Amino acid sequence: MKTLLFILQKEFRQILRDKTILAMMLVAPTMQLIILPLAANFEVKNVNVAYIDHDHSSYSQKLENKIASSGYFKIAGSPGSFKEGLELIEYGNADLVLEIPAGFEKNLVRESNQKVNLSVDAINGTKAALGGAYLVQVLADFNSNLDVNIKSPKNQIAAPSAKISVESINWYNPRAEYKYYMVPGILVLLLTMIGGFITALNIVKEKEIGTIEQINVTPIKKWQFILGKLIPFWIVGMIVFTIGLTVMYLVYGIFPTGSLLALYLFAAVYLVALLGLGLLISTFADTQLQAMFIAYFFMMIFMLMSGFFTSVDSMPDWARTMSDFTPVTHFIKVVRLIVLKGAGLADVGTELGYLAMFAVVLNGFAIWNYRKTT
Amino acid sequence: MSSVSVKNIIKTYNKGEVKAVNDTSFEVAKGELFGLIGPDGAGKTSIFRILTTLLLADSGTATVEGFDVVKDYKEIQNIVGYMPGRFSLYQDLTVEENLSFFATVFGTTIEDNYELIKDIYEQIKPFSSRRAGKLSGGMKQKLALCCALIHKPKVLFLDEPTTGVDVVSRKEFWDMLGKLKKQGITIVVSTPYMDEATLCDRIALIQNGSIMSIDTPGNIINNFPKALFAAKADNIYKLLQDLRAEAEVESCYASGEYTRFTMGHGQLTTDNVKSRLIESGHKNLVIKKIIPGIEDCFIRLMNS
Numbered sequence: 001m002k003t004l005l006f007i008l009q010k011e012f013r014q015i016l017r018d019k020t021i022l023a024m025m026l027v028a029p030t031m032q033l034i035i036l037p038l039a040a041n042f043e044v045k046n047v048n049v050a051y052i053d054h055d056h057s058s059y060s061q062k063l064e065n066k067i068a069s070s071g072y073f074k075i076a077g078s079p080g081s082f083k084e085g086l087e088l089i090e091y092g093n094a095d096l097v098l099e100i101p102a103g104f105e106k107n108l109v110r111e112s113n114q115k116v117n118l119s120v121d122a123i124n125g126t127k128a129a130l131g132g133a134y135l136v137q138v139l140a141d142f143n144s145n146l147d148v149n150i151k152s153p154k155n156q157i158a159a160p161s162a163k164i165s166v167e168s169i170n171w172y173n174p175r176a177e178y179k180y181y182m183v184p185g186i187l188v189l190l191l192t193m194i195g196g197f198i199t200a201l202n203i204v205k206e207k208e209i210g211t212i213e214q215i216n217v218t219p220i221k222k223w224q225f226i227l228g229k230l231i232p233f234w235i236v237g238m239i240v241f242t243i244g245l246t247v248m249y250l251v252y253g254i255f256p257t258g259s260l261l262a263l264y265l266f267a268a269v270y271l272v273a274l275l276g277l278g279l280l281i282s283t284f285a286d287t288q289l290q291a292m293f294i295a296y297f298f299m300m301i302f303m304l305m306s307g308f309f310t311s312v313d314s315m316p317d318w319a320r321t322m323s324d325f326t327p328v329t330h331f332i333k334v335v336r337l338i339v340l341k342g343a344g345l346a347d348v349g350t351e352l353g354y355l356a357m358f359a360v361v362l363n364g365f366a367i368w369n370y371r372k373t374t
Numbered sequence: 375m376s377s378v379s380v381k382n383i384i385k386t387y388n389k390g391e392v393k394a395v396n397d398t399s400f401e402v403a404k405g406e407l408f409g410l411i412g413p414d415g416a417g418k419t420s421i422f423r424i425l426t427t428l429l430l431a432d433s434g435t436a437t438v439e440g441f442d443v444v445k446d447y448k449e450i451q452n453i454v455g456y457m458p459g460r461f462s463l464y465q466d467l468t469v470e471e472n473l474s475f476f477a478t479v480f481g482t483t484i485e486d487n488y489e490l491i492k493d494i495y496e497q498i499k500p501f502s503s504r505r506a507g508k509l510s511g512g513m514k515q516k517l518a519l520c521c522a523l524i525h526k527p528k529v530l531f532l533d534e535p536t537t538g539v540d541v542v543s544r545k546e547f548w549d550m551l552g553k554l555k556k557q558g559i560t561i562v563v564s565t566p567y568m569d570e571a572t573l574c575d576r577i578a579l580i581q582n583g584s585i586m587s588i589d590t591p592g593n594i595i596n597n598f599p600k601a602l603f604a605a606k607a608d609n610i611y612k613l614l615q616d617l618r619a620e621a622e623v624e625s626c627y628a629s630g631e632y633t634r635f636t637m638g639h640g641q642l643t644t645d646n647v648k649s650r651l652i653e654s655g656h657k658n659l660v661i662k663k664i665i666p667g668i669e670d671c672f673i674r675l676m677n678s
Binding site: 002003006007010013014017018209210211213214216217218219220 | 461478
């Protein structure tokens with residue numbers, strides 16, 4: 001036990017002495033938490049529309065104004081032909097081309113029917129789908145408010161046709177602001193970095209420099225060495241988590257509506273699981289570069305499969321299964337549930353089970369593999 | 375009872391492709407300064423790593439102070455000091471922090487065993503608050519020696535402690551080993567430098583994982599079976615070629631400004647050789663008999 005204390009003392013000395021890593025651990029997460037949610041935004045705004053008007057009527061003019069004033073679209077230009085409009089897309093100056101044919105107003109009034117052509121640049125799938133959908137909505141709205149539809153020929157206002165109108169309320173995130181969704185997720189990723197990356201690198205560093213040889217000829221036992229590595233980073237992780245929560249409150253005004261205790265319990269278990277992953281990586285890697293790449297590989301999978309960017313529910317079945325086997329998935333889910341929805345410990349018991357399982361399996365495998373190597 | 379005993383140790387790498395240690399056996403007596411002398415890749419480090427429980431041998435047994443390196447590795451870790459060939463202390467900790475860390479993990483303190491390291495530590499004490507990574511090569515070696523000694527080991531393993539260290543520091547280092555020997559510590563040291571061999575009590579000449587000869591340096595030199603001659607002339611390279619072409623010359627190799635050679639069993643003497651060399655146009659030819667060194671013994675054993 002005393003030996004462990006001496007090892008911990010040594011580890012903390014080394015951590016505090018390496019100013020770059022210390023800054024990376026404490027300052028970088030804070031910066032990321034401040035910058036990323038402001039920049040990363042999945043709402044589609046500023047869709048550039050090339051508006052080709054072959055009609056030049058009051059209707060087509062009205063439609064253009066309506067699109068421009070919707071807040072989502074910018075009129076990128078009014079080219080004279082479809083060919084010119086397509087050129088704008090080719091050069092990346094426009095995302096959508098809306099072509100209003102000649103006789104637009106005339107046909108609408110006389111024949112109550114008119115087609116318009118909408119061409120979408122689908123390189124960015126999300127932007128294309130959402131931008132197109134928004135524009136169709138704008139068109140539908142424009143359509144329902146047209147004079148010809150609501151006024152009879154004799155200038156009498158006809159009875160409006162029956163239609164369902166939807167009034168929606170956004171629960172847990174009243175203004176449907178993206179930051180409420182992003183910030184808790186980023187907090188989880190930061191913790192993942194500390195747990196997975198830095199532990200792995202730290203242990204491999206001892207291998208690379210050769211200090212582990214010197215340690216192995218001392219009576220230090222393996223469990224003492226491993227705990228000596230895991231405990232400091234567990235503590236650092238908890239500190240980073242606290243800093244993250246503080247930033248979340250001070251900068252974004254988000255305070256966990258659920259149990260703070262449950263949140264910390266999850267962070268504690270989650271860190272143990274991730275430290276296990278770091279330890280596992282370190283048993284496979286011989287150099288810090290190898291460790292870095294292996295950790296990076298897992299990090300990419302974690303980021304993309306965890307539901308941080310895209311909803312897990314809309315993934316194909318195989319991906320959803322894979323996502324279940326990523327510890328990050330469960331922690332992101334829980335942090336969002338506790339912070340935004342006010343979940344208590346009882347509501348997230350399954351996730352705690354998952355994380356505890358990860359902690360046991362990863363650490364167990366790591367220790368088993370560590371024994372084998374040296 | 376011997377302090378270190380190695381019996382028929384075999385260690386291979388790459389699934390048997392590379393034989394690092396090939397059926398090696400030797401004994402080191404208590405309080406002896408034993409040297410493993412051999413070129414790079416001879417298997418010295420593998421032997422050290424097996425004896426310090428860092429590596430498992432394929433077959434054979436080894437004991438340190440009566441403890442088996444496989445079964446009783448925990449006891450061995452308490453009684454040996456190991457200084458690896460590569461500096462492997464914490465570069466980001468200071469001299470004093472390194473020393474006190476290694477003292478505490480052995481359950482002791484710097485003060486307890488200060489007598490043992492005093493002579494060495496005094497020399498690096500002015501830099502005790504400097505980080506180990508910022509020390510010069512010689513000082514790093516002194517610190518590493520201090521750290522290997524801080525728990526008062528019974529056996530000290532030093533793997534190439536003087537490689538890459540300047541001449542003065544090398545001499546100082548061997549002086550320190552002499553003092554430690556007086557304290558009764560068994561020291562096993564490896565070195566690629568033949569001139570350091572004579573400073574050991576006994577040496578093992580090792581090549582390609584096999585021990586060629588184990589004896590005191592004096593005996594190894596005395597057992598050199600033939601007279602050794604050294605020749606010098608203006609054209610050294612031609613001299614070497616001519617000597618090699620000479621049927622009566624048994625072996626011949628360059629060493630500094632002289633070319634060393636031994637004679638075969640035939641009737642011709644060095645005078646015959648000398649006159650033939652002068653005939654073939656060598657100027658300022660000198661041939662003299664010299665006392666062989668460890669290096670000559672090593673080369674002879676290596677070629678036989």
